[in-house]
Amino acid sequence: MGADNIRKMTLTKDILKQLNLFSEPELRQKLLEHCLLKSFEKDDVIVRQGQYIKVVPIVISGTIRVFQTKEDREILLYYVQPNQTCMMSLSACFYNNESPSQAIAMEKTQVLVVPTRFIAQWQKEYASWNNFVIKTFRNRYDELLHTFESVAFDHVDKRVLEYLQDRASIEAINRIEISHQQLANELGTTRVVISRILKQFELEGKVILHRKMIEII
Amino acid sequence: MGADNIRKMTLTKDILKQLNLFSEPELRQKLLEHCLLKSFEKDDVIVRQGQYIKVVPIVISGTIRVFQTKEDREILLYYVQPNQTCMMSLSACFYNNESPSQAIAMEKTQVLVVPTRFIAQWQKEYASWNNFVIKTFRNRYDELLHTFESVAFDHVDKRVLEYLQDRASIEAINRIEISHQQLANELGTTRVVISRILKQFELEGKVILHRKMIEII
DNA sequence: TCAAAACGGTATCAAAAGATACCGAAGTGG
DNA sequence: CCACTTCGGTATCTTTTGATACCGTTTTGA
Known part of the structure; x- marks a missing residue:
């Protein structure tokens, strides 16, 4: 939230409706306020x-x-989708410290900005808020654990294939628009390693390589 | 909790006093029950x-x-000390699934066994319980993130030195009783790699190697 | 006591990943 | 249009880690 080019916009009930997270009318009123x-x-x-x-x-x-x-070097922790928040923000509510991670918008993005001082308080008062907090903690931990395990135990080529397959599956596509450098940044390795591995996959008939795009067979 | 050799013992107020976690008398009564x-x-x-x-x-x-x-292969996630619990247990309270991890007692260990069905309920009713839940989530996430980062970005030799120094610091000792295989199990690598690295450290004057013990200089 | 297991040192070889360099093709923007 | 940047393929060499083997020493437990 240190970016100088943030645009503050009007938060209305309609916009808040796009979040299907919070059920209590009183909480929704507080969010608006x-x-x-x-x-x-x-x-x-x-x-x-x-x-x-x-x-x-x-x-x-x-x-x-x-x-x-x-x-x-750079490695992906996670993507934050609609109805989600990031872990270092939530973490900071309960013990404010420096963010260990970076967060960047991947596309035009609208966010509901909640002051940290309300988080713990609302957690006690509203079940849906508490549910959101707990689910975030839990899901982010599980996700990080999974990533940790594959970084610790798997070779990069396996991780590349898994990344591509997950992404194809989630987005229901088989043409993934990503450069070799971007893929290296997701997986915490170098572009040359990625190029080498992808070429090997192409030779094995697993993918077809295009410029900034990988087609899974 | 699947171990057949568990000894169930009587939970008394005195034993519960050893936990300095929960302040509400009503909650302490429920724990006893x-x-x-x-x-x-x-x-x-x-x-x-x-x-x-x-x-x-x-x-x-x-x-x-x-x-x-x-x-x-094997890699340490964390140690659970007194007044702490493990993450997969807490995670299972909110969405029961299979444990991704293993837990083993390192020494004679006494634990308070809380049925999962009370966790979410007590979280709403007792501030100290909620605090415990949130702190656990938060601390475990931060801890895993740190480990993840060093696995992703650091070479094993750096991780070995850091492990030894952390342990020396926490335990306020400079003679760490651990075998090369155990150290390999903590760091997710092989015994031979550890032996090689430690020997190099000895040559550099960083440690003195003993059987099942490493002395930090 | 003694056989077996555990420990740790070392060697050899292989695999995986990193670092650096170079190059041609494609894309970008003034 | 064209200079510049980005992209990706490839080569060469290095470093790091893993796999396997062997061995001498120490510890364990029957």
Whole structure:
């Protein structure tokens, strides 16, 4: 939320309706009173590594990519879709510290900006809010555990194939628009390794390689 | 909780006092009514990979090691100390599924066994319980994120040194009793790699190697 | 006591990944 | 249109880690 080019917009009931998360009318009223609607353009920085976080962004539309970097290496943690929020924001509500991760908008993205001071309080008062908090913690932990396990135990080629298949499955497509460098950034390795592996896959008849696009057979 | 050699013992107020987690007298009364005290010997299996979990074990004394395995490889997730619980138990309360991890007692260990059906309910009713749940989620996530980052970005030798230094620091000792194979199991690699790295450290004057013990200089 | 198991050191070889460099093709934007 | 950037293929070499084997020493437990 340190990005200078944030657009604050009017939060209305209609916009809030796009979130199918919170059922209590009283809570929805409080969201209208205390929260903002913000809009980001593609590639806008939402959270920087090391940044102190004062708000929890719940995605209404669009996608946020959360990742770790070290020197010139980068690895995906997760994507934040509509009706979701990011872990470092939620974490910061209960013990404010610096974000270990970065968050960037992948496309034009609208978020509901919730001040952190309400999170713990609303958790006690509203079941749907508590449910959201717990589900976020739980799902993000499971997801990270899965990623951790494959980084720890699997070779990169297996992880590449799994990534492509997951993505094809989720998006119900077989033509994945991604460059080799982007794929390297998702998996925490280098572009050359990815190119090498993908070429091997092409020779094995698993994929057809296009420029910035990979077709799964 | 599938281990056949569990010893059920009497849960008394005095034993419950060893936990400095829960402040409400009403909650402490409910813990006395609904929970059990169980005891494990060193090397007892507390949770198996793939097992469905019906209880949340809160450690009163002793230590539990939680880890992931794949084929004959193994990597530490975390240790559960007194006043703590494990993540797959807590996770199972909100959506029961198979444990992705294994848990083993590292020494004689006593745990408070809380049936999962009370977790979500008590979370709404007792602030200290909610605090425990949230803190567990948060701390375990942060911890896993840190481990993930070093597995993803650091070489094994760096991770070895960091492990040894962390352990020396936490235990306020400089003689760490661990075999090369155990260290390999903590870090998800092989014994030979560990031996090689440690030998290099010895040549560099960072450690002195003993049998089943490493002395940090 | 002694056989077996565990431990750790070392060697050899292989596989995986990284680092660097170069190049031709495609895309971008002034 | 054209200079520049991006993309991806490939080569070469290096580093890191893994796999396997062997061995001498120490520990364990019957």
